[in-house]
Amino acid sequence: MSRIALCICIALFFSAGGYAQTTPYTDQVFQPGIKTVELYNTKKAQSFPLIELNSREQLLLGFDDLQGGSRNFYYTVEHCDENWTPTNISPAEYLQSFTEDQIRDYNYSSSTIQKYTHYEIRFPNDNIGLKISGNYILKVYEDGDKSKMVLTRRFYVAEPKVSTIAEVVPPSDNTLRETDQKVNFEINYGSLRVQNPNYDIRALIMQNRRSETAILNTQPASIRGNTLVYNDLSTNNFQGLNEFRHFDTRSLKLNSDRISHIYRDTANTVVLLIDPTNNQPNYSFYYDNDGKFFPGNQDGGSDPRIDADYAHMYFTLATTRSDNDGSAYIVGQFNNYQLSDASKLTYDPTDHHYHIQLFLKQGVYDYEYVWVPKGSQKLDNTAFGGSHYETENEYEILVYYHPSGARWTELVGFRGLNTTNR
Structure with a gap:
């Protein structure tokens, strides 16, 4: 191959995205000054980031840049398979009009x-x-x-071609009936051409949008005509966990029920009440938002996108576990449930509590604490909150279709499910 031909091949390879991701894409923020990233269907704030293909539905992406001023931000999108690795197709096959666009809609904060x-x-x-x-x-x-x-942010585009029914039931294992929730569901693929259901159809279940605990179903338990039944006794069990903890800082002038002190000077500082370990044997109901967060301002503002302020939030977790045993983290949709140095709590041997300070925008936030035992990579979601079958949770079922010979994976079905609608 000549040098010119080689250069052309390399250029085509890079323009098609061939240089890109070899590991699955995740939701990430790469610059520390970028805060309060939101992505949802415009029909409802903080809704699941999914739209229907060829509809009028839109997604809204919003974020704050604490650097201030104006910067030249651009965006593009890339098609992925069900495992979030890039699809090996040209952008021209999944994008129309342009392949990138500049973000021109921005506003400066006001009275913050x-x-x-x-x-x-x-x-x-x-x-x-x-x-x-x-x-x-x-x-x-x-x-x-x-x-x-x-x-980077994940989102979903569905073209409904199948129908899905689902329910949440107690697990078949009697030892888990008090702590876990089991999702049974059926997929009717109608006239969709499915030659091998064990390979052509994949169904992913997420609890409260948590990708790290998602379950990918590759084979149905049984098949009835055009209906795939997923009700195997040992699959699709999720820990019910507990209701999320929460706080409300929509006002920085008055304490809400979880606020201990608010200090306003050259910066806003909010000290939360101490969070006790919550893994009691009996379930107690209290309202939560299933891990979501909602920026807001009740101190006289009219547009929380630009008039909600930021505050240094101080969290304290009371527990008998020490840092010799492992590490504690704070997670929620506000930080994509990510375990990192930014979400890791620090143990104070003088008061035997864990502490962390986060810089967050005014609003209503759900959060929880998780534990990683020393020397282990296995996350313990129940260490500080326990797990109960009665806990209210949201589940998302996504149905993927990739027949033999296809060059990409389609999203052909979606079903949202809440345990209160059992």
């Missing part, structure tokens, strides 16, 4: 101690359109340079 710039886009739009269903990763980067990545 912490200055920031709020950026926002709604898509699909005239510049970025989508041709096929499936999983997509949204990428935001600076100056049109994809090596200067700002954030």
Whole structure:
């Protein structure tokens, strides 16, 4: 091959995205000054980030840049398979109009101690359109340079071709009936061409959008005509866990029920009440938002996107576990349930409590504490909250279709389920 031909091949390889991801995409923020990232269907704030193909539905991405001023942010999207690895197809096959667009909708914060710039886009739009269903990763980067990545976010585009019914029931294992929840469901694929259900159809179940505990179903327990039945006795069990803890900082002038002290000077500081370990044998109901967060301002503001302030939030966890035994983390949708140095609590041997300080925008937040035993990679979600069958949870069922010979995976069904609708 000549040098010119080799250069052309390399250029085509890179333009098609062949240089890109070899590991699954995740929700990430790459710059510390980027805060309060939201992505949801515009029909409802903080809703699941899914739209129907060829509909008028749109997704809204919003985020704050604490650097302030204005910056040249761009965005694009990339098609992925059910495992969030890039699909090996050209952008022209899944995008219409342009392959990238600039974020031009931004506003500066107003009457806040912490200055920031709020950026926002709604898509699909005239510049970025989508041709096929499936999983997509949204990428935001600076100056049109994809090596200067700002954030990534997963979203879903469905083209309904199957019908799904589902229910939450107690597990078949009697030892788990008090602590776990089991999801049984059926998929009717109708006239969809399914030659081998064990390979053509995949069904993913998530609890409260938590990808790390998601279960991918590759084989039905039984088949009745065009209906795939997923009710195997030993599959699709989830720990019910406990209701999320929460706090409300929509007002920085009055204490809500979880606030101990609020200090306002050159910065806002909020000290929360001490969080006790909550893994009691009996379940107690209290309302939560299934891990979500909602920016808001009740101190006279009219637009929390730009007039909600930021505050240093101080959390304290009371527990008998020491840092010799493992590590404690705080998680929720506000930080994508990620375990990192930024979400790791510090143990104080003087008061035998764990502490962490987070810089968060005013609003209502759900959160919980999780534990990673020393020398283990296995996450313990029940260490500080226990697990109960009665806990109210949301489940998302996504149905993927990839017949033999197909070049990409379609998303052909979605079903949202809440345990209160058992």
